[in-house]
Amino acid sequence: MTAVVAPALSGGVSGAAALGPMVRTVLEALAEGAARRGGPIPAGTPQELFARVARALTEPGGDRAFGRPGDELAHAFAGPGGDDDALRRLTTLVAAGSADPADPACAAHLHCPPLAVAVAADLAVSALNPSQDSWDQAPATTALETLVLGELAELVGYPSTAAGVLTSGGTESNLMGLMLARDRVLGRASGCRIERSGLPAGAPRARIFASAAAHFSVRRAAALLGLGEDAVVTIPVDRDLRMNQDELAAALRECVRRGELPMAVVATAGTTDTGAIDPLNACADLAAEHGAWMHVDAAYGGGALLSDRLAPLLAGLERADSVSLDWHKLGWQPVAAGVFLVRRAETYASLARRAAYLNPADDEDAGYSSLLGLSLRTTRRPDAFKIAVTLATLGRDGLGRLVDTCHDLAHAGAAAVRTHPRLELHADPVLTAFLFRYLPADPALADRVNAGLRRRLLREGRAVVGRTELPGEGPGRVRLKLTLLNPHVTATEVERLVHLVAAAGEAEEETL
Ligand SMILES: *Cc1c(COP(=O)(O)O)cnc(C)c1O
Secondary structure (H helix, E strand, O other): OOOOOOOOOOOHHHHHHHHHHHHHHHHHHHHHHHHHHOOOOOOOOHHHHHHHHHHHHHOOOOOOOOOOOOOOOOOOOOOOOOOOOHHHHHHHHHHHOOOOOOOOOEOOOOOOOOOHHHHHHHHHHHHHOOOOOOHHHOHHHHHHHHHHHHHHHHHHOOOOOOEEEEEOOHHHHHHHHHHHHHHHHHHHHHOOOHHHHOOOOOOOOEEEEEEOOOOOHHHHHHHHOOOOHHHEEEEOEOOOOOEOHHHHHHHHHHHHHOOOEEEEEEEEEOOOOOOOEOOHHHHHHHHHHOOOEEEEEEOOHHHHHHOOOOHHHHOOHHHOOEEEEEOOOOOOOOOOOEEEEEOOHHHHHHHOOOOOOOOOHHHHHOOOOOOHHHOOOOOOOOOHHHHHHHHHHHHHHHHHHHHHHHHHHHHHHHHHHHHOOOEEEOOOOOOOEEEEEEOOOOHHHHHHHHHHHHHHHHHOOOOEOEEEEOOOOOOOOEEEEEEOOOOOOOHHHHHHHHHHHHHHHHHHHHHO
């Protein structure tokens, strides 16, 4: 075998030539691995899979279950290297051992099958490796990120005062929204700069209002920000998991009555489980009335902005002080493609940073601008690039058609559930996801059977279906979830998946 020039670099004029054969190897191995898997997820137990991966990494020829028989792996990490086939073998292993969201039966999470064009664009930035924390590491992509964010702000309905940054996802974006809220609202109320000196003694107790179906990252952000998870006041939801606005109004009044500070209202535009959209205008009115920051977590639902049919559901989004969007959900980007936006750039003040080695004032005065002060991170990939290429290639309309197709597929799946005698639909889809469950003959076994049938499908490598619980207490809350994010799937395939779930329910019930 000819030696792979392992230390070759990806950049420069000769980088592409070095990369070419390796990329071909990766592409062949991806196809080989997917064929070997032959389904949405590898069959077998987690222990079996772990053992196969461990064998492939530590024993010569130990990857037989996934790799080609006879392949050798000579101590990948501890040894002298020289394993020229590692790229092919381990890519095949990972492809064969992946949950592939491009498979019609892989529909559990907001885990999208990325567009090939976006992945190809991501390869370009991997090869060039710009870092968005200073102009001299990323001249073109600094400009590009700023321009892409301008487009996205317009999509949200923000005025030209908006600003933002690419993030690792909704978790980071929610943290940023609540951090800016803390520094602005709580900082003003306590007369100090919290980001510098911490929470002063005697500061009013700050409260964050989010629904029972809000993402868990809201509570975690409250903890990270020094406010404590219990700073989050949980507002009840209706059957569709939409925040009850009367309950929000009452909770805000109660907060003020106790002498506490309503710091932020977090509305969810597209809850993770059901795609429910909180009443955004009512939330904005109430936040404004109480001087609270309004953050909208549109990590999932932001994708509706691409669709003429669904965009009206997000009316009021433009009133938010800050917004989270995730293009690695309804945007078909490889992870990560999170977006954080604020309506007024000046509210970003507390994140501003001057680092002598990255963005000295005289450089900035001379026009060498930097995005450092917009992010919680320092080194950062130019994730706006793949979004820019995708938008230029498909346009908002092209992406909107993908959103509409997935919305249609969710309705087709929900209809198949509704007409099946052993399945129960929780509620009609709002976006592209819906909850349902299998109804065993003995209703007391419902949670056990639904949880078990999902693991059965995973073990058999036949389907990846979501499993969650409705908010509340007590038994009977386990639900299955389908999240339709693959626009190349047909309604017939979704119906087949629903029937597969029902059959697994029957098989599971028989074992009890
Ligand atoms: C997915 C999701 C998040 C978390 O986003 P990550 O990109 O996984 O960090 C937050 N909020 C909602 C509503 C989500 O659906």
